[in-house]
Amino acid sequence: MSTRIKRGLAWGGALIFLILLPQMLAINHINTVVQFAIDAAFAVSLNLLLGYGGLLSFGHAMFFGVGAYATALSLTHIPGLPLLMVVGLGGLAGALLALAFSPLLARVSGTAFAMLTLAFGQLLYVFCLKYREITRGEDGIGGYPIPPFRIPGVLTVDMAVPQHFYYFAMTILFLSIGAMWFFTKTPFGSVLVGIRDNPRRIDYLGFKVPHTKAALLIFSGAVAGLVGSIYALLHNLVSVDGVLSIFASFNPIVMAYVGGLGSFFGPILGSGLIHGLNEITSRYVRYVDLINGLVFIGMVLFAPGGVVGIYRAAREKWLQRKLSRGKGEKIL
């Protein structure tokens, strides 16, 4: 069997599994799967910056957060807004925020980028915490109506049913991960990897480095906003500590790093692993976050490529052994 057919079969299998999943699970588990998909898509959007652009963002939650707030606010104040437009607004809010900050952010990289994103993220956090009239601070905005998914004259799907919401959310998240996958495969994605590895050389080749970084930032911000919007629809509650705090920014970093920054699917694997770890540890001990932190430190110290890196190293070793054994036979 060729790799292409194998890959196609694996994808098809995964797709069928995801389609059948809500039929097999209890309602609260369905929402756990959606939450996992949200984390995965968020971590992938962070990895676009970190793994592909080499830009470590400590404030990625600000894009996620404005997406969530845009959704919550528009649903609270504008009655009768269609569902897809609400989600689109979330993406637009993330993109606009990234656009607003990009003149400052696109010029820097490395530590300076990390620090500036941290500062902007905290700025937004404190701002939303203090402007209680709009954001209701720590209490958060909740209880807004979730509109049904409606194609006029064709069908209306009620989003209050968890299974229905599952299909809607998973489709949106799947499409955004697909869009990011496509993004990394375009020539533009290759230029990004070039900027990560050697920005000066890319500059000499005639590419505009800050503009490219700004475009990446806006795309990543838009996806994060979109994902934040799905978060707002899932939880029906958006609070500053949930979506804008510094821990909301660290979470996807931990997930992406545990999975492996060097690969596209690493962050998805990482969020799966962290979710699984949390499910197991929360049954036995109270200190779930401590274990996450220790796992993260262990990964940074001993496995810089994450789980994907460990797998790649093991496979390389295995292939080399096979190769050397083959050579040995020939010589004999």
Added chain:
Amino acid sequence: MSPTIVMYITQALHGLAYGMLLFLVSSGLTLIFGMMGILNLAHASFFMLSAYFSYSFLQVTGSFWLTLLLAPVAAGIFGVLVERFLLRKVHARGHIAELLLTVGIMLVILELVKIFWGTESQIIPIPPALNGLINLFGLEYPLYRLFIIALSVAILGFMALILFCTRLGKIVRAAVSDAEMLDALGVNTSLVFMLVFGIGTWLAGVAGVAVAPILTVFPGMADQMGMDAFVVVVVGGLGSLTGAFMVSLMLGELNAFGIQFIPKLAPVLMFAFMAIFLCFKPTGLLGERE
């Protein structure tokens, strides 16, 4: 004195006390930045950790003065261990790995503190000798805050003496400006890194103990100080002690008068300050690097 003038002087003194504490924290942060090229995100965690140490030491020993001596040293030793056994291992792999490691350390310290001391606020009483108000030319001012100002000035004077008048200070300043060159000259830079990291966390620890009776001790107590120290280091110019000193005092006053006149905007004020400042001078006040 008229009440308005009293208010101005009181707020100015409050600002001075906060600014001095801020400088205790940010001086270590800026020195560590100068050497390693990273902002240590776990720095404020040591500040919090030291406050918790002081709470426990105070319960065991019962003496505030002994606590003031011991708790920061314990935090400093913890800092040295973190540098020696964690940060040094990833130093060769570059800044992003180091930054991520400090994030991990920050998360772990926060969780450990919650496990050992719980999440509720612990109250540390102001020592009796420093309790009460003092009359300054007709102005009633809390004695403990004056003590904080005096303590900070004394420690900073001592540190400045070491830094600018001894051979060790010369080596540290050289490490901040160019660690590789210093290494090539035959100085054991690993040891210098460890020492400066330890002293930096010790300074943050002193601030943590000093602030504990005013702020009470809780897991989120380092949040504001941490962000403020970070703004100080960025605006003051990365690695510049003098810049950090000036900006610390500016921020302290900005904070004190901001709370007085525009309470709602006060927390946003310092970020606005930073953003405006960096637009005009991206390297910070006295910095040479981005």
